[in-house]
Amino acid sequence: MDVIALDDPTDPQIRGWHAVLAAVHAAEPDGEPTPQPHQTAARLLGAEQGSRQRLWAVRSGAEMIGVASLRLPGEPGADRPGEIDIHVHPDHRRRGMASGLLAVAADALRADGRTSVIAQVLARPAAVGFLEAHGFRLVLTLQGLLLRLPDLPPGRVDTLLASGPSGYELVRWCGVVPDEYADALAKAKHAMADLAEYEGAPWDADRVREMAEMVAKRGDDLYTVAAVQDGAIAGFTEIVVPADGAGRAAQYDTAVAPEHRGRRLGIWVKAAMLTWLAGERPEVTEIETDNSGDNAHMLAVNEEIGFRRERESREYLASADDLPSS
Ligand SMILES: CC(C)(COP(=O)(O)OP(=O)(O)OC[C@H]1O[C@@H](n2cnc3c(N)ncnc32)[C@H](O)[C@@H]1OP(=O)(O)O)[C@@H](O)C(=O)NCCC(=O)NCCS
Known part of the structure; x- marks a missing residue:
């Protein structure tokens, strides 16, 4: 051979x-x-x-x-x-x-x-x-999950958005993180400990910017929604809409900092993201994501939003x- x-x-x-x-x-x-x-x-x-x-x-x-x-x-x-x-x-x-x-x-x-x-x-x-x-x-x-937006019960996302916790402000941006949140976002990315374990390089403001620039270079659009308290990012979620995704967007990172967990921040930022995308990118009809099989909490958040399990990868x-x- x-x-x-x-x-x-x-x-x-x-x-x-x-x-x-x-x-x-x-x-x-x-x-x-x-x-x-x-x-x-x-x-x-x-x-x-x-x-x-x-x-x-x-x-x-x-x-x-x-x-x-x-x-x-x-x-x-x-x-x-x-x-x-x-x-x-x-x-x-x-x-x-x-x-x-x-x-x-x-x-x-x-x-x-x-x-x-x-x-x-x-x-x-x-x-x-x-x-x-x-x-x-x-x-x-x-676990590979898929959210089919047309299948969502009417009003579901609005209800989740309206039931967000008090004391936090929602901020959002498309592309590279604004300078004022760059360090805060890098810090929040450390909350994704399960992936960081063998990914090696620690997150800093430069790596956060590099990741966004890489997405833009491919011609894709990166959307980020974050919940902010006293200048710190308590939780955030990222979606990438590929240039040629034929209606399918990809969930990138979602994380809630340990000291802010248990307040439904994950659901809240994701609901805010869906509302934003519906207005900004109405052609998006599906969102795919992967969740670590032992991350029961994130799986529960996604299933409550309406994601359904499609396949298992390892x-x-x-x-x-x-x-x-x-
Ligand atoms: C996985 C894959 C790459 C294997 O290719 P392949 O050329 O058939 O593999 P090899 O002939 O070199 O197999 C070597 C050994 O792997 C194991 N193996 C391969 N296919 C297997 C199967 N279907 N079931 C169980 N064991 C298997 C066996 O031990 C095999 O040795 P044997 O044939 O003497 O029993 C191929 O099935 C594939 O392309 N799958 C889809 C893509 C994919 O999943 N890639 C993952 C690898 S990174």
């Missing part, structure tokens, strides 16, 4: 890669919209800001049948895990394609001075079986030393 590195993918290679993703999606629908060729091209041609990516493929004749990407956040040797994603065409499974791709990616991971790698996958037998066979262990279960972690070599 020949694994080829795609350092600078050509148009035919991008089409081949997309064909693998489209075949996997068709064989195993996941409730997500069908991936579009331009989305694949954008992802292959530009690594996210602050990270590098390596790409590999396996071919059978002229046809691409397996692909792997490795995202390397930060500088070489950074104390953050790489992120691996492997797809094998459904007609070519159980022949060691993914194992071969993983071995090549693991060599690159170690050469970059990394000690670990994560994989985020749908909880399906092939992905789970493959990862567990290669020394990955489960670190996080995520994050697996492996030590670089435990992975195969090519």
Whole structure:
């Protein structure tokens, strides 16, 4: 089996890669919209800001049948895990394609001075079986939820908004956080401890701004609603409306600082967000989100708003030393 590195993918290679993703999606629908060729091209041609990516493929004749990407956040040797994603065409499974791709990616991971790698996958037998066979262990279960706005009972959001706690002021902005709230937002992001655990880099005002700039660079719009008390952000929620999301927006972070929990601030900022979006972006009909399976409180907040569980995804972690070599 020949694994080829795609350092600078050509148009035919991008089409081949997309064909693998489209075949996997068709064989195993996941409730997500069908991936579009331009989305694949954008992802292959530009690594996210602050990270590098390596790409590999396996071919059978002229046809691409397996692909792997490795995202390397930060500088070489950074104390953050790489992120691996492997797809094998459904007609070519159980022949060691993914194992071969993983071995090549693991060599690159170690050469970059990394000690670990994560994989985020749908909880399906092939992905789970493959990862567990290669020394990955489960670190996080995520529930994928979807809110269909037309299904919301009339008046539901207004009622939730009107029943907000006293002593807080709602503020909102689109894009990069206004300077006066930048430090406060970074502090509030620490409240998302479950994700911060192995994300490594701490949140500061610059990282908060960078994240918003990255979203804008993709052409997407980031909306933030926050509940403020004495200049501090007690809770906030973020939604991204993709430029080509066909009516589906994505929930980004939502957090309530520990000392402000238990006052229904999470529901309140989310209700304010829905009201704002309805006026500002009426084309948005669905919002998707992932919640950590052990974050019972956030799941309850989302289900009270009207989000419904769609699928389970999982994050697996492996030590670089435990992975195969090519
Ligand atoms: C997961 C996936 C990449 C595996 O690709 P593959 O080329 O069939 O995997 P390999 O042939 O290298 O399998 C190696 C081992 O993984 C395990 N494995 C693979 N598929 C499995 C399945 N369906 N059920 C149980 N174990 C499985 C087995 O131990 C297998 O060894 P064996 O065939 O000798 O029993 C492929 O099914 C896929 O593309 N799934 C959709 C995308 C995805 O979920 N990717 C997650 C990986 S990051």
